[in-house]
Amino acid sequence: MTASTRLTDRKRSAILAAAAEQFRIHGYENASVDGIAALAEVSKRTVYNHFPSKETLFAETILQMFESSAGMLELSYRRDLSLREQLEELMRQKMRSLADRDFLDLARVAIGEAIHAPERTLPILARLGELEEGVTRWIRAAQDDGRLRPGDPAFAATLLQGQVKTFAFWPQIAMGAAPLAQVEQERVIDAAVSMFLSYFAVDAD
Structure with missing residues (x-):
């Protein structure tokens, strides 16, 4: 596994962890991709690179x-x-x-x-x-x-x-x-x- 692949996997895991927290706290409708990106410390574009939609x-x-x-x-x-x-x-x-x-x-x-x-x-x-x-x-x-x-x-x-x-x-x-x-x-x-x-x-x- 390359360093780039490991970084990509870490970002994906961070996004999923942030999404779980945001969905638990705010529910589906009120959770925002901006909030998930901020919590995961990645850009909104990175979130959409991994997941095409909320x-x-x-x-x-x-x-x-x-x-x-x-x-x-x-x-x-x-x-x-x-x-x-x-x-x-x-x-x-x-x-x-x-x-x-x-x-x-x-x-x-x-x-x-x-x-x-x-x-x-x-x-x-x-x-x-x-x-x-x-x-x-x-x-x-x-x-x-x-x-x-x-x-x-x-x-x-x-x-x-x-x-x-x-x-x-x-x-x-x-x-x-x-x-x-x-x-x-x-x-x-x-x-x-x-x-x-x-x-x-x-x-x-």
Whole structure:
């Protein structure tokens, strides 16, 4: 990698970081490219060299934040451990990713834009769904090993994660609720995993 390429990458990262802060604070409509450029300490022209429009920059900011969050959900399936033990750890990782304040603030902006400007935001949210793969991969591996019922692993992952999001994402997004205390997190995880296994597990685990 050349020095020029490294500088270009640093500028792009600085722009995305500045954009995330501006969108979180001001929302999409009120965030300005001038403000993003000033915060990133680059010219407005440099911003547009990397991102042809504010809309494109918004999409890339949301995707980068989500990829960082989704990247936390990495747990390789192990046949020597119980399904419950592994699923509980996966859901703890999910809880940690959903508790990130910056992620929640930016998610709130994205969801608000989906209501006010669906033509701009729904394609972004569709891409986000494609990225949420960590739990799906784990379920697919457990199915291949014969320990979970066969079926659509994405459907099963959505059911499992949906129970967690009901308590640890949507109240924080929609009502500004505080993140769950540790004891409440464990209570939600235990219930979600128990319900999941009662339906999908081939044998009691």
